[in-house]
Amino acid sequence: MYSPDKMKSGGGLMAPPGCFPGRYSPTYRSTDPRRCVPNPSGDLFTGLNDGLLSRAEALAAVDISKHQSGPQPGPPLPQLKHDMVYHPGVGGPPPHNARPHQMGHHGMEGLDMLDPLTSSSMTTLAPMGEAAPPHHQLHGYGMNHVMNHHHHAGGLGHAPPAHLGHPAAALHPDTDTDPRELEAFAERFKQRRIKLGVTQADVGKALANLKLPGVGALSQSTICRFESLTLSHNNMIALKPILQAWLEEAEAQAKNKRRDPDAPSVLPAGEKKRKRTSIAAPEKRSLEAYFAVQPRPSGEKITAIAEKLDLKKNVVRVWFCNQRQKQKRMKFAAQH
DNA sequence: ATGCATGAGCG
DNA sequence: GCTCATGCATA
Numbered sequence: 001m002y003s004p005d006k007m008k009s010g011g012g013l014m015a016p017p018g019c020f021p022g023r024y025s026p027t028y029r030s031t032d033p034r035r036c037v038p039n040p041s042g043d044l045f046t047g048l049n050d051g052l053l054s055r056a057e058a059l060a061a062v063d064i065s066k067h068q069s070g071p072q073p074g075p076p077l078p079q080l081k082h083d084m085v086y087h088p089g090v091g092g093p094p095p096h097n098a099r100p101h102q103m104g105h106h107g108m109e110g111l112d113m114l115d116p117l118t119s120s121s122m123t124t125l126a127p128m129g130e131a132a133p134p135h136h137q138l139h140g141y142g143m144n145h146v147m148n149h150h151h152h153a154g155g156l157g158h159a160p161p162a163h164l165g166h167p168a169a170a171l172h173p174d175t176d177t178d179p180r181e182l183e184a185f186a187e188r189f190k191q192r193r194i195k196l197g198v199t200q201a202d203v204g205k206a207l208a209n210l211k212l213p214g215v216g217a218l219s220q221s222t223i224c225r226f227e228s229l230t231l232s233h234n235n236m237i238a239l240k241p242i243l244q245a246w247l248e249e250a251e252a253q254a255k256n257k258r259r260d261p262d263a264p265s266v267l268p269a270g271e272k273k274r275k276r277t278s279i280a281a282p283e284k285r286s287l288e289a290y291f292a293v294q295p296r297p298s299g300e301k302i303t304a305i306a307e308k309l310d311l312k313k314n315v316v317r318v319w320f321c322n323q324r325q326k327q328k329r330m331k332f333a334a335q336h
Numbered sequence: 337a338t339g340c341a342t343g344a345g346c347g
Numbered sequence: 348g349c350t351c352a353t354g355c356a357t358a
Contacts, residue, residue: 219354224337235352276356277340299348317348318341325351342354 182236183229189243190227196250200224207246215242230329279319283309287316291323 175181193203200223208217218239225231226239279287286309290297297305297320306316 221338221354222352225353228337230338231353232351238352274341274355278357279340296349315340319339321349321351322340324349328350338358339356340354341356342352344351346349 177233177237179233182233182240185240185244186227186229186236189247192247192251193227196254198250200227203243203246206250207242210242210246210249212242212245232329277312277315279311279315283311287319287323291320295320295324295327 193200198206199220201220203223204218204220206217207215222231222239223243226236226243229236231239287305290301290305294301299317302316302320303313305311306313309316
């Protein structure tokens, strides 16, 4: 029911209808047998990273075994998994915090001598968690207001949360930014959403109907991530007032039993299907190993890695970007 | 629920 | 080139 372009523009994301990049490179070779063999043949990047790469992999192996069986010195082991999954299902067990889960850069100790190149940046790694983004580009659906660290949530030049029921939350950065509060809200939100019998996708779509300035539809993914707190802190803060507005509106309508009968469900016919690249486990493991040593490889390095793993350079680059993003991902539970 | 991707905005 | 918000496709 939503044409791709419609939805995106509504959400603030621009997807020029006719500008899809021709590089949808269907690199989905997950099933490709070659994938399992990180081609050890004559590498072009010879002198460059052969040694490094191998060591990185070896180190990763050590690292892995380390947190799997080995006792961790100190805090509850931060898993350097590329993903965090602590999500109970709907109606699952009482929500509760997981472990303090910051980025895991264990395994680094002792690696720094590996390669001067890689170690240089490694050594600077700090216990970052969500520290202080240098600056931010405020784009998207007018979430600019909240995104700004020092601005108050009411920003956006509209600030009509008067009727939203929780003026305090909307007006006080302290309240709005409090991870505890966000966590609690996400929890409530999910619970009540389910109560209303609405799916995450429904919510995303419905947001556009709120007609809040600058607020368009969102995807199921985003709603899901909001509920599971897997968005950045700023993103959570930006979305909260919007979802809160929707929730209140939805409950009001439900109470009055009056849902406007407008159901323009005109499913847009199929569009081009993007093929999702799937990186095979062995390759993924290698990437994780490299990432542990150098989360921000240079273009050259990325090229070398891509070649060694027989992956597209862009795929590798994006993988690193996503990995960093995940690493930075806020873990409310973790920080409390 | 999550992996890989796009694209805006910023150096 | 990166970060960040966000989405499509898929497990």
